[in-house]
Amino acid sequence: MPQTAPPRSAADVRPPVTNIGVLGWIRANLFNGPLNSLLTLTVLYLLWQALPPFINWALVDSLWFSSSEECKAAGGACWSVITANIRFILFGFYPHDLQWRPLLGICILIALLLYSQNRRHWRPSLAWAWLIGLFSMGVLLMGGIFGLTAVESTNWGGLPLTLLLSVFGLTAAYPVGVVLALGRQSRMPVVKSFCVVYIELIRGVPLISLLFMSSVVFPLFLPEGVTVNKILRAQMAIILFTAAYIAEVVRGGLQGMDRGQYEAAKSLGLNYLQTMRLVILPQALKIVIPPSVSILISAFKDTSLVVIIALYDLLKTTQTALSDPKWMGFSAEAYLFVALIYFVCCWFMSNYSRRLEKELDTGR
Amino acid sequence: MNSSTANDNPDTSPIITIEGMHKWFGEFHVLKDINLTVQRRERIVICGPSGSGKSTLIRCINRLEEHQRGRIVVDGIELTNDLKNIEKIRTEVGMVFQHFNLFPHLTILENLTLGPIWVRKTPRREAEESAMYFLEKVRIAEQAQKYPGQLSGGQQQRVAIARSLCMRPNVILFDEPTSALDPEMVKEVLDVMISLAQDGMTMIVVSHEMGFAKSVAHRVLFMDGGEILEENEPQEFFNNPRHERTKLFLSQILD
Secondary structure (H helix, E strand, O other), X not given: OOOOOOOOOHHHOOOOHHHOHHHHHHHHHOOOOHHHHHHHHHHHHHHHHHHHHHHHHHHHOOEOOOOHHHHHHOOOOEOHHHHHHHHHHHHOOOOHHHOHHHHHHHHHHHHHHHHHOOHHHOOHHHHHHHHHHHHHHHHHHHOOOOOOOOOOHHHOOEHXXXXXXXXXXXXXXXXXXXXXXXXHOOOOHHHHHHHHHHHHHHHOOOHHHHHHHHHHHHHHHOOOOOOOOHHHHHHHHHHHHHHHHHXXXXXXXXXXXXXXXXXXXXXXXXXHHHHHHHXXXXXXXXXXXXXXXXXXXXXXXXXXXXXXXXXXXXXXXXXXXXXXXXXXXXXXHHHHHHHHHHHHHHHHHHHHHHHHHHHHOOOO | OOOOOOOOOOOOOOOEEXXXXXXXXXXXXXXXXXXEEEOOOOEEEEEOOOOOOHHHHHHHHOOOOOOOXXXXXXXXXXXXXXXXXXXXXXXXXXEEOOOOOOOOOOOHHHHHHHHHHHOOOOOHHHHHHHHHHHHHHOOOHHHOOOOHHHOOHHHHHHHHHHHXXXXXXXXXEEEOXXXXXXXXXXXXHHHHHHHHHHOOOEEEEEOXXXXXXXXXXXXXXXXXXXXXXXXXXXHHHHHOOOOHHHHHHHHHHHO
């Protein structure tokens, strides 16, 4: 060894090749130990077995714009069941030549949602945009003014109905849930016991029975001649149901708060409402973003239970389209399509919540 | 500095008067017959073993704890169950906690302006200017846009002091302000407290920092078992403690 070689400082030493880069990743994540190596190989083998046939069925041998007879003759997926029935699946019994109206409404909703994603856009003007947006969606759906033909709410269905029930349901349920959670922590015994009873009662029954009651039992108690719209009743049931779950999640967040935060807020002279609004809730709600979002996601999917009271939401219109003898037997394709719509919505929610969490993280 | 001339303020009425105050936690008698008068611009250090009730005592002064018997009068307002009085007193009495209790979701500047804007109804611009003034004072102005989680313990406690100063309180209560700090950060916080004392702030400090007590306090109180056992000027208190338990405590803490 030549003595003159400069000593390499510790900072110069690189990690072994097997620990970094692609190789390192594969080793650390797929082959770290005999059991994991075996699992990796098994999964690869199963994918090899399952993927090519599925791709063949869904993409290669599939028919997209054919008649049902051609579909029955072919071996692949029959996406024609969707393309042929798309308007019924999406809009239900909404009058055929007026379907641009709910479509436009959905576009407004999506535009608003996408725009609101960015927290820098959260200004007072955005609240007005939402109000105007929701109002024009209602007008578009209902008609009856501005020269638009009126459409009975019994004809509403499909995707607009699903979105209506969930967007209003979730946005209304959240504040109600927060109020219930605060009520449950209240030192006033009447408020507290009301909230406890409400939460436990609602959580103790399935959503289906609430929907059923709202549709069958509730009208019995109304005075003669008074009717409440069926969709509105279902909407109320969804709000009341979801709020109870939100309340329990928010309560968890409130209990996780350090007592010192209350004391610091109090010693500045903030009153109860200010303490909650400015100090406690911003932190507590941030903690409970993940569980809240899972509740919102499951509530979104639960809106499909309104079929029980004969509302034609997205899932029900799909079922109805499938009951046409022409298209019987292609339920796999149709349900895959509906599943995709649900998945996109849920994925949007969970993705956004993750982003929000990151943005709100102040490194505590 | 540690003379007892606390009366150079034209308003000579005491800022805090406590008479025959008792407090129980359930069955446990935490504070027994507390009598204490604090003059304006007076600085008091309260020491004593843990569990002696010293924190509870100062927490009663801004009603974070409720007393059951006796009277507490702060700046002419008696503490009762009346919520309006309580909120009024809390705006006049600043509090600095052992664990800082900054609001982690707000920036340093927002932590400081929250009270003035929402309680004092100060315009935002003005509140921010005065917040920056106090941040300069605790020598931390360059951190104004950071979040509490990004600051060291000593820095956080200095922010907490600035936060209470922003409310322009007549008196500040310190609840063991340096006990949660790493040793090398104690001095920066004590320095800020000393400069407050030089500005004539009325302070009640629960602390075991005996150096601070010697140089800054007008009076030192020793508490044990929920009672004020001894109170004296710092010189006397440290050189000639009268009570046996004070002697024991001092011998343990000064070693």
